[in-house]
Each structure stands twice: as C-alpha cells, then as structure tokens.
Amino acid sequence: MNFFDAVIKHLNFDKGSAEFELLEQEVGQPPYFSTWQEAEIPDTDPCTKACISPHIEENLSLIRRVFRTDINPDVINRRFLFCGRIPALAVFMNGMSDAKQINDFIIRDGMHAALADGVSDLVRYAMDAVFTMNEIEETSSWMQIKEAILDGRTAVFLTGQTRAVLLDTRGYEKRGVEAAKNEKAVKGPQEGFTESMRTNVTLIRRIVRCEDLVCEFRASGGQNGVKIGILYREGIANASLVAEVKRRLAQIDTKQVMSAGTLQQLTEYHSLSPVPQALSTERPDRTAAFLMQGHVAVLLEGSPLAEIMPVTLFSLMEAPEDSYIRRSAGMLLRFVRYFGVCISVLLPGYFLAMVLHHQGLLSTEILSTVIASRRMVFEPIAVELLLLLLVFQLIREAGMRVPGTIGQAIGIIGGLILGQAAVSANLASSVILIVVALTGLGSFCVPDYSMQLSMAFYRLFLIFAAWMGGLLGITCGVMLLIAHLAWLKSYGVPFLTPYAPRTKRKKPFFLRGKVTPHRRSEDYLNTSEDSLL
Amino acid sequence: MRLREGRIGTQEAVALTAVMLCILGVFALEPGFSYADGNSTFVSVPLSITCSFLFFGFVRTGMVRYASVDLFSYWECSAGKIGASLASCGLLLALFLCAYIPTSRFVTMMNVFVFTDAHYNNIVAYLIPVVGIILFLGGETISRMALFFAPFLVISLVVALVSAIPSYELYRLYPLFGDGVGHIAEVVGSNTTLFLPAMLGLLVLSPAVHGVSRAGRAGLIACGIAVFLCAVTLFVIALVYDYKELTPLQLPLYRINMKVQQEQGLMRLDKLGVFVWMAGSILVSVYAIHISSILYARMFSQEDARPAGAAFAVVLISIIALGQGKAHGIIFESVNFLHRYGYYLFLPLLFLVSAPGVFRKKQEKII
Numbered sequence: 044m045n046f047f048d049a050v051i052k053h054l055n056f057d058k059g060s061a062e063f064e065l066l067e068q069e070v071g072q073p074p075y076f077s078t079w080q081e082a083e084i085p086d087t088d089p090c091t092k093a094c095i096s097p098h099i100e101e102n103l104s105l106i107r108r109v110f111r112t113d114i115n116p117d118v119i120n121r122r123f124l125f126c127g128r129i130p131a132l133a134v135f136m137n138g139m140s141d142a143k144q145i146n147d148f149i150i151r152d153g154m155h156a157a158l159a160d161g162v163s164d165l166v167r168y169a170m171d172a173v174f175t176m177n178e179i180e181e182t183s184s185w186m187q188i189k190e191a192i193l194d195g196r197t198a199v200f201l202t203g204q205t206r207a208v209l210l211d212t213r214g215y216e217k218r219g220v221e222a223a224k225n226e227k228a229v230k231g232p233q234e235g236f237t238e239s240m241r242t243n244v245t246l247i248r249r250i251v252r253c254e255d256l257v258c259e260f261r262a263s264g265g266q267n268g269v270k271i272g273i274l275y276r277e278g279i280a281n282a283s284l285v286a287e288v289k290r291r292l293a294q295i296d297t298k299q300v301m302s303a304g305t306l307q308q309l310t311e312y313h314s315l316s317p318v319p320q321a322l323s324t325e326r327p328d329r330t331a332a333f334l335m336q337g338h339v340a341v342l343l344e345g346s347p348l349a350e351i352m353p354v355t356l357f358s359l360m361e362a363p364e365d366s367y368i369r370r371s372a373g374m375l376l377r378f379v380r381y382f383g384v385c386i387s388v389l390l391p392g393y394f395l396a397m398v399l400h401h402q403g404l405l406s407t408e409i410l411s412t413v414i415a416s417r418r419m420v421f422e423p424i425a426v427e428l429l430l431l432l433l434v435f436q437l438i439r440e441a442g443m444r445v446p447g448t449i450g451q452a453i454g455i456i457g458g459l460i461l462g463q464a465a466v467s468a469n470l471a472s473s474v475i476l477i478v479v480a481l482t483g484l485g486s487f488c489v490p491d492y493s494m495q496l497s498m499a500f501y502r503l504f505l506i507f508a509a510w511m512g513g514l515l516g517i518t519c520g521v522m523l524l525i526a527h528l529a530w531l532k533s534y535g536v537p538f539l540t541p542y543a544p545r546t547k548r549k550k551p552f553f554l555r556g557k558v559t560p561h562r563r564s565e566d567y568l569n570t571s572e573d574s575l576l
Numbered sequence: 577m578r579l580r581e582g583r584i585g586t587q588e589a590v591a592l593t594a595v596m597l598c599i600l601g602v603f604a605l606e607p608g609f610s611y612a613d614g615n616s617t618f619v620s621v622p623l624s625i626t627c628s629f630l631f632f633g634f635v636r637t638g639m640v641r642y643a644s645v646d647l648f649s650y651w652e653c654s655a656g657k658i659g660a661s662l663a664s665c666g667l668l669l670a671l672f673l674c675a676y677i678p679t680s681r682f683v684t685m686m687n688v689f690v691f692t693d694a695h696y697n698n699i700v701a702y703l704i705p706v707v708g709i710i711l712f713l714g715g716e717t718i719s720r721m722a723l724f725f726a727p728f729l730v731i732s733l734v735v736a737l738v739s740a741i742p743s744y745e746l747y748r749l750y751p752l753f754g755d756g757v758g759h760i761a762e763v764v765g766s767n768t769t770l771f772l773p774a775m776l777g778l779l780v781l782s783p784a785v786h787g788v789s790r791a792g793r794a795g796l797i798a799c800g801i802a803v804f805l806c807a808v809t810l811f812v813i814a815l816v817y818d819y820k821e822l823t824p825l826q827l828p829l830y831r832i833n834m835k836v837q838q839e840q841g842l843m844r845l846d847k848l849g850v851f852v853w854m855a856g857s858i859l860v861s862v863y864a865i866h867i868s869s870i871l872y873a874r875m876f877s878q879e880d881a882r883p884a885g886a887a888f889a890v891v892l893i894s895i896i897a898l899g900q901g902k903a904h905g906i907i908f909e910s911v912n913f914l915h916r917y918g919y920y921l922f923l924p925l926l927f928l929v930s931a932p933g934v935f936r937k938k939q940e941k942i943i
Contacts, residue, residue: 401690404848512702515686518851519706522721522858529720530713543720545587 090185095205099132102200102207106134109189118192123150125169125201126158132200134188139195141214148176149197149210166206169199178211193268213241220246223325225492228364235325236347240272243342243349246327247274251334255279263306263343264295271306272342274330274349280337281569287534288339288352303348306341310352313531317497320533322351322359329363337570339534353534355567357541357553360384362490365555373555381553383488386481387498391428392505392517394478398424400513412474419469425510431471431479432506434461436499439483540567582716582784589778589785589794590801591723592863596674596774597625597802598729599860602809603853604677604770607823609916610763614754615819618810620763622803627764628771629799631926635779636795638933639788647779648874654933663929664875666922667780668868670773672892673914675864677770678857679703680896680911685827685850687900696900703858704893710862711885715784715870718863725855732852733805733829737812740832748818755819765919772926775799777867780874829853865889 090109096102103120110118117137125131133149156173166181182188183206188198195213220242223235236243244258259273271292275285291310300306303323311320324330330340330349341350360380365373397405398413405413420427438457442450458480465471482502489495501524508520531538540546542553546566564570584592601621610617635647644650651660683703687696710718753760775798778791785791813828825831830850869885878884899907 513691514848514851515691515699515702515854518855519702522706522855523709525721525724526710526713526717529724530717537716537720539720539724543588543723544583544585544716545723 088186090189093185095183095185095188095200095207097203097205099130099200099202103132105185110192121145121150123154125153125165126156126173127154128158129165130202133197134192134200135197135212136192136195139193139215140197140212141195144176144212144214145197149174149199149212153199165201166204166208169201169208174199174208174210176210176212180209181206182209183207190262190268194270217242226324226326226329226363226490228326228362228367231364231367232326232328234327236327236342236349238345238347240270240342240344243327243347244272244274247331247334247340247349250328250331251276253335256334258342259289261292263300264292264309265297265300267299267301269300269344271300271344274334274340274342276334276337279564279570279572280339281571284353284534284568285339288341292341300343301345303341303343303346303350306343306346307350311533316527316531317500318356318528318531318538319359319491319493319497320352320354320531320538322354322491323348323493324351324363325349326363332366333358335564337564337568337572353532353536353568355533355536355540356528356538359491359494360489366558370555370557377554380488380490383485384498385485387483387485387488388501388505389517389521390485391432391478391482391502392509392520393514395425395428395506396509396513396517399510413472416472416474420472421469424475425506427471427475428478428506429503431465431475432482432502434465435479435483536567541565582714582719583786584715584719584781584784586785586790586794586797588719588723589781589791590797591726592719593774593778593795593798594801594805595722595726595729595856596777596860596863597771597798598733598805598809599678599853599856600674600770600774601625601767601802601806602733602829603681603827603857604674605767606912606915607825607828609766609912611819611822612755613759613819614751614756615749615814615822616753616755616760617763618807618814619753620760621767621810622807623760624764624767625771625799625803625806628768628775629795631768631772631923632775632779632795632799633792634934635776635926635930636788636792638930639779639782642933644788646782646874647776648871650779650933651929654931654936655929659929661875663926664871666925667773667776668871669914670769670918670922671777671864671868671871672888673911673918674770674773675861675868675888675892676895676911677915679861679892680899681826682850682854682857683896684900685830686854689830690850697897700893700897703896706858707862707865707889707893708886710859711865711869711889712882715781715866718859718866721859722863725852725859728852729856730805732849733809736829736832736849737809740812740816743832744812744815746815748816749814750818765923766916769915769918769922772923773864773867776926777863780867780871861892865892 088109089105093105096105099122106118106120107113112118112120119133119135119137121133121135123131123133131153133145133153135145152173152175153169159168159172162168170179170181182191188207188209191209192198195215197210197212199208199210201208217239218237220234220237222233226235227233234246236246240260248256253276255276255278257275257277260270261273263269263271273285273288273292288310292306295306295309297309300309307319307321307323308314313320322333325347327349330351333351334340338351338353341352343350360377362376362380365377368376402410417424417427422430434457438454438461442454442457444450445453462471462476462480466473466476486495486498486502489498504524505517505520508516510516512519528538529543537544564572601624605617605621610620635650638644638654639647639650642650642653644653648660648664651663654660655663683696683699686699687694691699710721755763775795778785778795779788782788782791785794809829813822813832816832817825817828822828827850830853865885865888866881868888869881872878872884872888873881895907898904
C-alpha cells in the first residue's frame with residue numbers, strides 16, 4: 044500500500060473496516076439520559092422445566108446440552124451396568140469430585156452389587172443397599188442435579204427411573220488452615236478462615252459446641268452460583284433479625300458474588316455511607332464470640348471472611364485479643380485506640396484550622412516553628428497537607444499490593460527516605476510531615492480495615508471543612524458526622540448502640556470491662572433469651 | 577403518619593431536655609435585664625426551671641387524666657380546637673425564641689471575637705447544611721446526638737468553671753439579691769418563656785418518648801440536672817464578675833475563659849469551648865424546630881412533619897441572617913420584648929387552655 048492509498052483508506056469514512064468490532068445486540072437505541080436499563084432476561088435454562096427421563100440417553104443428551112460437554116471436557120459421563128445388568132450413568136465434575144470415592148463406592152459398588160428379587164423401587168434400593176456413602180439423597184429436579192454436579196457431587200441415573208441419586212463425592216484442592224494474616228493476635232488463637240466454607244464451618248463448630256448453632260446453606264444469588272452459609276444460634280438469635288438477614292440475602296440477583304465484601308455491599312441498606320454495616324473477620328474465635336452473643340454470621344464459599352451482622356461502632360473498634368489480655372492492659376489499649384481515632388480523624392483538620400484561621404490559639408513558639416518549617420515550601424499549607432496525605436495513601440497502597448518483604452521495604456523507603464527528601468527539597472514542611480505521620484499511626488490503631496478507610500473519608504471531609512471555615516467548619520463537620528453515625532443502622536440496630544441509644548449493659552462499651560461470669564447477651568440484640576426475663 | 581418522631585429512650589430524652597435547659601439557662605439570658613440591679617441569676621434561673629417543671633407537671637397530670645397521646649390532643653380535649661390552636665401558636669412562638677436566641681448570640685460572638693474579618697452572613701451560611709440535614713434525619717438522630725454531646729458540654733462547662741478558680745471573689749456577690757424580690761420574679765417569669773417550651777417539648781413528643789409517664793420522669797431528671805448545672809455555673813459567673821461588669825456581656829462564660837487564660841500559652845482553650853457550646857446551641861435550635869414542626873403537623877393534621885420543619889428552619893436562618901442587617905434593630909427589640917414580657921401573655925394562655933382538663937370533674941372528661 045503506497046502513501047496515497049493509505050491516506051485514501053483513512054479518508055473513506057463510508058466504507059466498513061475489516062477490524063473486529065463488538066456490536067450491541069439489543070433492539071432499539073439506548074436512552075440518551077439514562078444508565079444501563081435493567082431488563083428482564085428470559086430464562087433459557089433447559090433444566091428449569093425438564094423432567095428426568097427413564098431413558099438415560101435422553102438424560103445424557105440434556106446433560107451434554109446443559110454442560111456443553113462437546114467443548115467442555117470437565118464434566119465426566121460414566122456409563123456402567125448397575126448390579127451388572129441395568130444401564131446406569133454417573134455424572135460428575137472432574138477436579139471438583141474425589142475420583143477415589145467415585146471409583147470405590149459408586150462404580151465398583153454399583154457394578155458388583157447383586158440385585159435382589161422383587162425390588163420395586165430401584166432408586167431406594169441403590170441408596171439403601173448398594174452405594175456405601177454417608178451423604179446420599181434422591182431427587183427429581185434437574186436444577187438440583189445441576190447444582191449438585193457443579194458442587195462436586197455425583198449424580199447417578201438408572202434406566203427406568205425418573206429420579207436420580209445424588210452422592211457426596213466433593214473433594215477439591217484447597218488451602219490448609221493458616222494463621223489469620225490481617226487480624227493478628229499476640230495472645231489467643233492463631234487460626235484463620237480458609238476459602239473452603241466447609242472448613243470454616245468446622246472451625247467455628249469446634250469452638251461453639253452448642254446444639255442450637257445452625258448453618259443454613261443456600262445459593263448466594265449470583266449467577267456464578269457460589270453457596271453461602273448463614274450461621275446463628277436458633278432460639279437465641281432474634282428471629283426477626285435472622286429473617287431480615289435471610290430476606291436481604293434472598294433479594295440478591297446479580298451477575299456474580301465473588302467475595303464477602305460484595306455480599307456485604309449487596310445486603311446493606313446505606314450503600315453510600317462510608318461506614319461498614321457488617322463486620323468482616325477472618326478469625327473463627329471472633330466469629331464464635333459474636334455468634335454466642337446472638338449475632339448472625341454469613342460465610343461465602345471461596346472467601347476467607349465471615350460477615351457478622353448487626354454491628355455497632357464500638358464492636359468495630361474491638362480487637363480480637365481485647366478479651367484475652369488483662370483488664371488493665373485491655374483498657375489501656377482500648378483508650379489508645381480511641382485516642383488514635385480522634386487523632387486520625389481530627390488532627391489534620393484541627394491543625395489546618397489553627398494555622399489558617401486561628402493563629403491566636405497557637406502559642407508563639409509553635410507558630411514560629413510552623414512558619415520556619417514552611418519558609419521555603421511553595422504550595423499552600425492545605426494543598427501541602429492534602430498532597431502528603433495522598434502520598435501516605437500511595438505508600439500504604441503500594442506496600443499492601445507488593446508481596447512480602449518488598450512491601451515492608453516500600454513502607455520504610457516511603458516513610459523515611461521520601462519524607463526526608465521531600466523536606467530537604469522544600470516540597471513539604473517537617474511539621475506537616477509529623478501531622479500526617481501521626482494521622483497515619485492513628486488510623487492503623489483501628490482494627491477493622493473498612494473502618495480505617497471510612498476514617499480516611501471523614502478525615503478528608505473535615506480537612507475541607509477546616510480549610511473553608513476553621514474551627515466553625517470543623518464544628519459543623521463533626522456535627523454532621525455524628526448525625527450520620529447516630530442516624531445509621533446496621534440491620535435494624537442503631538450504629539451508636541449501646542451508647543446512643545443507651546441499652547442495659549453491665550460492661551463499659553468504651554473501655555474494656557471486667558471479665559465476669561454472665562449469661563446475658565448484648566441487650567441491643569434483643570435475643571430470644573430476653574423475652575424469658 | 578410519617579412524623580419522623582422515631583423512638584426516643586429515657587436517657588436521650590433527659591439529655592435533650594437537659595442540654596436545652598442548660599444552654600438556654602447559661603447562654604440565653606438577656607444581660608441588660610437579668611443583671612440590671614444586681615446578680616441573682618444563680619437563684620432566679622433555677623427557680624425559673626423549677627417553675628417550668630411545675631407547670632409541666634400540671635399539664636402532664638391533665639394528660640394522664642385524659643389519657644392523651646400528645647400535648648395537642650390534650651389541649652383539644654381540654655379547651656377545644658380553637659383553644660388548642662391558640663396555645664400551640666403561643667408555644668410555637670416561644671419555641672422560635674428558644675431556637676433563635678442562643679444560636680444568634682453565638683453567631684454574633686463568632687463574628688465579633690473569632691472571625692473578625694468575615695461577614696456575619698458567611699458565618700450563618702455554615703449553619704444551613706447542619707440545621708437542614710440534622711432536622712431531616714429526624715427526632716431519633718437529634719436525641720442520640722444530644723446524648724453524645726451532653727458529656728462534652730458538661731466537661732467544657734466544668735473546665736471553664738475550674739479554670740476560673742483564681743478569679744473567684746465573694747465580694748462580687750454584693751449586693752446579695754440586691755435586685756429585689758420583684759426583679760427576681762420578673763427574671764423568673766421572663767425565663768419561663770424559654771424553659772417551659774423546652775419542658776413541654778417532651779409532652780409534644782410523648783408518643784416518641786414512650787408515653788406521658790416516661791416523659792414526666794425524663795422531665796424530672798432533666799430538670800434536676802439543669803437546675804444544678806445552671807445554679808453552679810451562674811454562681812461561678814457571679815463570683816468572677818460583678819453585676820455591673822456583666823450587664824454589657826453577651827456570653828459571660830466565654831469571657832471568663834478569655835479573662836483567665838489569655839496568658840497561658842498552649843492552654844488557650846477559650847475559643848475551643850465556645851465551639852462546643854455552639855454545637856450545643858445548634859442542637860437546641862434543631863430540637864426546637866423539630867418540636868415546632870411536630871406540633872404544627874398535629875395542628876393541621878399533616879402526615880409529614882418535614883415540610884413544616886424545612887419551612888421553620890428557613891425562617892429561623894433567614895431571621896438570624898437578617899439580624900445583622902438593616903432589620904437588626906427591629907428583630908433585636910422584638911425578640912428582647914418577647915423574651916422579657918412574653919410570659920404575661922404566654923403563661924396565662926397556656927394555663928387557661930391546660931387548666932380545664934385538670935380541674936374539670938371526672939365525669940365530664942372526654943376521651
């Protein structure tokens with residue numbers, strides 16, 4: 044192609060390009076002022092209406108269609124003769140099922156068993172006398188069969204039967220139980236949740252050995268079909284709270300639910316609020332403690348976190364090991380934590396208000412130190428503060444994303460070398476650097492990661508308020524912040540409970556109380572025990 | 577009904593009422609009138625709160641007798657629709673005073689002492705989102721905020737009083753009750769115009785505070801707290817300033833801090849205290865507007881109190897904003913007049929409307 048051809052090619056707007064283009068397939072034009080229209084997608088799943096055929100060929104054909112076995116080799120269809128004479132079909136997902144169990148207890152037992160005379164119900168006979176497996180059930184629903192196969196179970200179809208046998212052959216690779224990475228405790232258990240929900244439930248059950256602890260498994264509502272487990276103490280947890288959690292979970296209808304965080308956002312009411320309305324924890328002991336109190340926990344397959352609901356501000360401020368150490372030390376730690384929160388949220392805004400609007404409130408020594416440190420810095424102090432906070436978040440984010448020791452090195456490099464270099468280069472003043480460092484330290488005192496991020500939001504809000512209105516702006520900002528927290532509810536429980544509204548409580552909510560023998564749950568949970576009093 | 581009353585617990589109700597009484601008792605006194613011939617506010621203000629509580633108890637007795645759900649329905653039973661509407665209008669006006677006086681005073685203080693270069697209306701502009709948003713969030717939020725802020729208010733008061741210890745002088749009490757019983761009675765009466773609406777607010781919100789009996793208990797506790805705090809604070813003010821010094825001072829407690837702490841370097845907390853008190857005064861204003869909007873909604877059988885609340889908030893902010901312009905004189909004089917002499921009309925009106933329900937023979941009661 045010569046030069047002129049190339050020019051002409053680019054000038055020919057009316058001719059179609061040979062380049063691949065992904066085109067819209069919906070009918071009509073999208074509305075001009077609108078977002079994505081939620082349309083009802085018709086159900087095209089053949090499993091919803093189909094019945095199990097007595098001919099296994101027809102069942103096999105449906106399975107091939109549903110699981111696209113022509114291009115998807117993961118689904119294994121194994122034909123065999125049940126009791127040596129009845130054609131049967133075992134269907135399972137390769138990699139999700141335990142091949143040894145299938146070979147030993149389904150194929151071998153199924154082939155070698157002797158068929159007794161006068162058996163009228165073959166499916167029942169197979170379950171009772173042939174397959175030697177502990178978890179086994181029959182079904183006539185194709186949807187259930189589909190979910191079971193995707194779950195790693197094996198479905199067995201027998202000729203002449205309109206029901207199938209589902210056998211628990213789940214056995215897939217998973218991570219072992221390791222120490223909790225983000226919620227470390229010096230004293231106390233070290234175990235953390237894994238991505239396997241079954242393992243997680245076991246970890247909880249090992250601590251909560253109560254007969255009333257139930258775990259309801261159900262679909263998450265995402266099209267990816269992962270399962271969730273709702274754990275609560277039946278007869279202890281408030282029935283309406285459990286119903287509300289189930290109702291919100293049942294309302295989920297989305298493309299995918301990949302993690303507990305997504306699940307939390309899909310179920311909370313105030314999605315615009317920066318504050319989390321459920322507590323995420325990776326510690327079984329913490330989950331167990333909440334369950335014992337009467338909370339509800341939700342586990343998600345593939346997520347090493349439990350979502351605890353409802354939650355209050357004060358429970359978000361509790362660290363796992365608070366109750367494992369002595370009271371005096373616990374009180375001190377709790378006090379330091381709340382002090383850290385105050386510093387983290389208020390200090391930058393307060394400092395900015397003082398320096399910009401209320402210099403008279405600062406002593407001459409402090410004021411002259413600030414002026415001296417900022418003598419060569421070119422940007423306004425508010426911009427400098429915001430820039431350094433941004434840099435701090437950058438270092439933090441980079442340190443978290445980079446694996447292992449390099450992440451720690453980034454923190455040290457960012458904190459020490461970059462800070463020192465910035466001061467030397469007159470890009471930042473040392474006083475602001477100290478303020479930002481204290482702010483960062485304060486935010487790290489908060490045990491909950493989501494709460495740390497929401498505090499960063501509040502900090503920014505108060506910085507802007509202080510920039511505009513000094514202490515008046517901070518007063519108004521703090522009032523709005525408190526109003527928001529006072530208004531917020533987590534699954535029907537006010538966020539500032541047990542302080543406002545005040546509930547009956549023997550232990551202090553702010554500092555750590557004495558560990559005393561008690562049988563009552565938290566008053567704000569209105570557990571079923573309360574109705575007995 | 578979407579009156580957004582919410583559910584207010586006893587502690588929140590106590591905190592709301594106590595904060596309102598304390599803010600009004602300490603910061604809403606009119607110095608030119610209260611300290612005209614001597615300083616006996618540490619007696620007259622607690623007395624005024626006690627009188628308001630007695631009147632509150634009187635109305636509450638009638639409400640219990642008639643099993644009324646709230647104050648307006650009681651007044652309807654007691655004096656008919658017209659009487660109830662008249663009393664409600666009087667209460668609305670008094671509530672407006674409760675909302676206006678402390679906030680406008682703090683805004684003026686801000687303008688005079690803190691943001692000296694700023695325009696008055698720029699300071700008022702900061703109040704708009706705060707008042708609007710908190711009001712919109714409803715009674716539950718306001719009450720929880722009151723419970724949250726109450727300890728800070730008490731701490732800031734205690735800090736201010738303790739830090740003034742070096743300036744305490746007993747001779748400043750002279751002339752002891754020098755303004756005479758007549759003037760004390762006048763101060764008691766005029767302040768009742770502020771304290772009585774604060775107490776009656778509990779009865780307006782009685783469905784939200786779980787009934788009239790709980791409202792009564794909350795009123796009793798709040799009254800006790802407010803009497804103690806106001807008496808101590810005003811007594812300390814009387815120890816630090818004599819009545820002649822106090823006459824031109826709008827916020828004497830703020831000036832105490834300035835007087836005592838001006839040379840203490842890092843401990844210059846005078847302006848910090850004023851911000852905590854200002855938060856309290858904003859909360860009082862929002863609460864007063866909230867009560868007004870609920871009362872208004874009941875008067876006109878509206879299902880939602882928020883439109884009325886929004887309208888009252890706009891009126892309040894507008895009048896505060898106008899308070900420094902050309903209308904300053906009219907507004908200042910009108911408010912002072914209502915504060916000083918309003919009780920001549922207000923108290924008899926409320927008594928006339930409330931009394932029939934209390935004194936009428938039982939067989940005549942209408943439920």
